[in-house]
Amino acid sequence: MPPRSYVSPGRSAAAAETRERVIAAASRTLREESIARFSLDTVAKAAGVTRLTVYNQFGSRRGLLEAVFDGIAQSGGLHRLAETMTMTDPRAALDRMVEIFCAFWSRDSAVGGLHAAMATDPEFAEAISERNERRRKLLTALIDRLADKSAPPRARKDAVDLIFALTSYPTFAALSPGRSKEEVCAVVQTACHAAVAPLQEPSR
Amino acid sequence: MPPRSYVSPGRSAAAAETRERVIAAASRTLREESIARFSLDTVAKAAGVTRLTVYNQFGSRRGLLEAVFDGIAQSGGLHRLAETMTMTDPRAALDRMVEIFCAFWSRDSAVGGLHAAMATDPEFAEAISERNERRRKLLTALIDRLADKSAPPRARKDAVDLIFALTSYPTFAALSPGRSKEEVCAVVQTACHAAVAPLQEPSR
DNA sequence: AATTAGATATACAATATGTATAATCAATTC
DNA sequence: GAATTGATTATACATATTGTATATCTAATT
Known part of the structure; x- marks a missing residue:
């Protein structure tokens, strides 16, 4: 007797709703x-559910934290990073990237806790x-577009890592x-x- | 009947020794x-003492962590920061300060855990x-020595905070x-x- | 020999994560 | 409408950790 499988449109919707809550x-x-x-315990009570429900939905404390991060990332405007790749001026793209990250870090102060x-x-x-x-890859591509051909790889790596640190939380x-x-x-x-200046004026 | 007070040279020495351990x-x-x-528990076992001894010596987990930090700070070379104040060239002093901090952060990898x-x-x-x-005050003094008279306070503050972030762990x-x-x-x-460049060439 | 500080032994309370099992309840299928 | 199923709940348990309390032990000091 194979158990019949449920698709449950309304029920999974309710589950998703509690998950969001x-x-x-x-x-x-x-x-x-x-x-x-x-x-x-605190979170469950604040959400009006039991602690066990949290485990059912997220598996562990870590799973919950990851879900929180993903939620913030989704509504935090990071998707706008894609448009920096289409900008013709790489320097303007860099400014835009910094802008997006500042907005992201400041949007939800929960990132500090994360x-x-x-x-x-x-x-x-x-x-x-x-x-x-993904952030680092984007930045690397941007630096490659921005740098002179003569700029050595080491200098590019330095610039990438430094900007990565500067745009970090x-x-x-x-x-x-x-x-x-x-x-x-x-x-910033x-x-x-x-x-990035040394990448553009290697002679100085 | 007032209890007689002990000075205990040998005993406090033994206590200090276990404290160090x-x-x-x-x-x-x-x-x-x-x-x-x-x-x-882990720390106590590693030190060959009881967990209660740790409480006797440091009061709490936080007290122990502070003691660890102080120990690292003492042997980490931060005292050399004083000599940067006596250097005539403020730019060389800044380089030296960065050097001291890099040495400090890399000396004991326990700072990461702290x-x-x-x-x-x-x-x-x-x-x-x-x-x-103290680190911020030193840096502020250094920037003031280094900046042109015409450099606005806002630019100085920006430089101080940025360098503070750059020299952080x-x-x-x-x-x-x-x-x-x-x-x-x-x-770095x-x-x-x-x-600090904009503080020295305000006209550009 | 009595006293005292430091360390230990033992016990207890409170909080946290994580697991296990059975029960409840509404949505879905027959 | 009755049976079934998934999500949630209730209850219990195991484990780890911080912190406190009390009494005991030991070696240094008077």
Whole structure:
């Protein structure tokens, strides 16, 4: 007697809805409380579900955190990074990229909590790093477009890694106190200009 | 009947010795294992003492971490920062400062674990931040010496914060994969030169 | 020999993640 | 309408960790 399989359109929709509610509650917790008080119990209560439901939906604490990150990434405007590849002026594209990242880091303050979680959970950190690899590839392509032919690979790698560090969350967080999002963006953009300058004037 | 007070030269020496042994074991644990496995039980066993002894000596997990940081700071060469204030050439002093910090971050890989602990324990983070305030003051003084009189305060603040971020541990960690300590230092130094350049050529 | 500080032994409380099993409840299929 | 199924819940348990409390032990000091 094979068990009959259910497709359940309405039921999976309800499950997806609770899933979203849990993610929203987790984001809110990361935003308002610190990561220290981020427990599955707290999140579950905030979402109006049981702790066990969280395990059913996300498998583990790490799974929940990854889901939160993916949710932020989806609504954070990172998809706009694609348009930088179509811009004719690579320098303007670099400015735009910095702008997109500043907006991303500042959009949802829960990312601070996520980065804190990365520090304690190495496997979670790796999962996030894999997602960020696309960012590095994009940046590498951009630098290659921007650099003179004579620019040595080592200098290009330096520029890529430096800009990667400059557009990372820790740098954004370090520059944020006492500055608006736009001011932080301007500071980082200037620093990035300086980072690529040697690639464009190799003779100096 | 007032209890007679003991000075105990030999006994406090023995206590200091076990204290050092616990700190050493904690550093080793942070270096070899990740912060995730940094428990007082693990550290105590590695030091050959009981977990209760750790509480007797450091009061709490946070106290132990602070002691580890202080130990690293003491033997990490940060005291050499003082000599940068006596150097006549402020640009050379800046290079020297970057050098000292690169050496510091790379000297003991336990600092990575300490920064991870900062992410989870806000009070510990604040304790470390207070210790790092001296670094910011030194940098501010250096920038003031280095900048033209016409350089606006806003530009100085930008330079200070940017260099502060560039010489922080996250930047060092981001640039470290695939680079020697000296190479990382060179990249950061170049970026710092670019950060102070506008302060010296305000007309451009 | 009495005293004392440091370390230990043992126990307990509180919180957290994660697993296991049975029960509930509404949506779906027959 | 009745049986079935997936999602959720209730309850219980195992494990690990921080932190506290109390009494004991040991070696240094008076």
